[in-house]
Amino acid sequence: MAIIEVAGLRKAYGGRPVVDGVSFSVDDGEIFGILGPNGAGKTTTVECVSGLRVADEGRVRVAGLDPVAEREALTRVVGVQLQRSEVQEKLTVREALELYAAFYERPADWRELVEELGLADRIGARFGKLSGGQRQRLFIALALIGRPRVVVLDELTTGLDPRGRRNTWRLIERVRDSGVTVVLVTHFMEEARHLCDRVALIDGGRITALDTPVGLIGRAAGSTVMSFVPSGPLPEGELAALPGATDVARKDGRVTVRGSEETVNAAMALIARRGLTAGRLRVESASLDDAYLDLTEGDRP
Numbered sequence: 060m061a062i063i064e065v066a067g068l069r070k071a072y073g074g075r076p077v078v079d080g081v082s083f084s085v086d087d088g089e090i091f092g093i094l095g096p097n098g099a100g101k102t103t104t105v106e107c108v109s110g111l112r113v114a115d116e117g118r119v120r121v122a123g124l125d126p127v128a129e130r131e132a133l134t135r136v137v138g139v140q141l142q143r144s145e146v147q148e149k150l151t152v153r154e155a156l157e158l159y160a161a162f163y164e165r166p167a168d169w170r171e172l173v174e175e176l177g178l179a180d181r182i183g184a185r186f187g188k189l190s191g192g193q194r195q196r197l198f199i200a201l202a203l204i205g206r207p208r209v210v211v212l213d214e215l216t217t218g219l220d221p222r223g224r225r226n227t228w229r230l231i232e233r234v235r236d237s238g239v240t241v242v243l244v245t246h247f248m249e250e251a252r253h254l255c256d257r258v259a260l261i262d263g264g265r266i267t268a269l270d271t272p273v274g275l276i277g278r279a280a281g282s283t284v285m286s287f288v289p290s291g292p293l294p295e296g297e298l299a300a301l302p303g304a305t306d307v308a309r310k311d312g313r314v315t316v317r318g319s320e321e322t323v324n325a326a327m328a329l330i331a332r333r334g335l336t337a338g339r340l341r342v343e344s345a346s347l348d349d350a351y352l353d354l355t356e357g358d359r360p
């Protein structure tokens with residue numbers, strides 16, 4: 060069942076459309092990724108979903124609520140950590156949590172949250188003294204303090220080292236496992252592949268693809284690449300005619316065929332039929348990086 064529904068969302072700044080007819084829905088309990096180059100319109104989209112920005116056109120519903128007309132009710136349903144989130148440098152972790160908890164009638168127990176998020180020993184530390192990873196964990200805690208049904212996390216792991224990022228992934232998984240729907244804006248393919256049930260790829264204010272990470276990878280042109288040195292002559296035409304083959308190249312005796320897994324299987328069968336062998340065989344599958352590059356046009360200023 061969808062907990063977020065977005066249809067025909069449009070937003071322009073100074074006449075320039077930055078969100079240009081975006082539609083998607085997010086199922087209750089999933090981790091939904093929004094991926095795309097800088098300036099693609101990701102933050103604007105999630106800000107419209109969170110009621111922090113008013114769209115020019117389109118319909119948004121979160122748990123049945125209109126984020127603008129029912130803003131107050133929405134704050135009880137959605138927890139937000141934004142790219143530009145900040146906490147006063149001098150506030151301690153405890154003070155920040157108590158301050159945010161005071162906004163809600165039935166806040167979560169912040170002691171449990173800090174325990175779960177590994178911040179218990181930093182409770183008296185000032186925000187300004189926290190490490191990047193600790194700040195991110197505090198932002199997650201602040202986004203969860205109102206017991207939201209949906210949490211929006213915008214570039215949560217930017218600036219973290221690989222271990223910090225992995226730890227944060229585990230936290231996000233735990234948040235999802237507790238029944239909260241997660242909308243995750245990210246630049247990291249690996250993060251989307253690891254965490255997201257489905258990913259919307261946004262480019263130039265439009266959704267260019269929406270699929271599971273595996274589905275997106277499968278859309279990359281020539282998603283599987285095999286290369287080998289045949290032990291005897293193998294006509295290029297026969298390779299090009301293999302099912303799913305998109306490109307055949309030959310260099311220094313090494314043949315490279317782009318296609319799908321089916322192409323690889325058919326090529327192996329062809330090689331065997333010809334009584335040949337495939338020397339120094341390599342088969343590589345496309346990554347989400349390849350799919351991303353294929354499905355977006357690149358950074359915009």
Ligand SMILES: Nc1ncnc2c1ncn2[C@@H]1O[C@H](COP(=O)(O)OP(=O)(O)OP(=O)(O)O)[C@@H](O)[C@H]1O
Nearest residue numbers: 072077095096097098099100101102103104142360
């Ligand atoms: N308040 C604003 N006034 C004018 N232009 C804005 C405003 N907010 C955002 N923009 C512009 O709208 C475009 C989309 O911005 P947005 O922050 O939604 O993109 P994004 O996909 O989140 O990018 P990034 O990955 O860099 O955070 C950008 O070109 C940005 O400069």
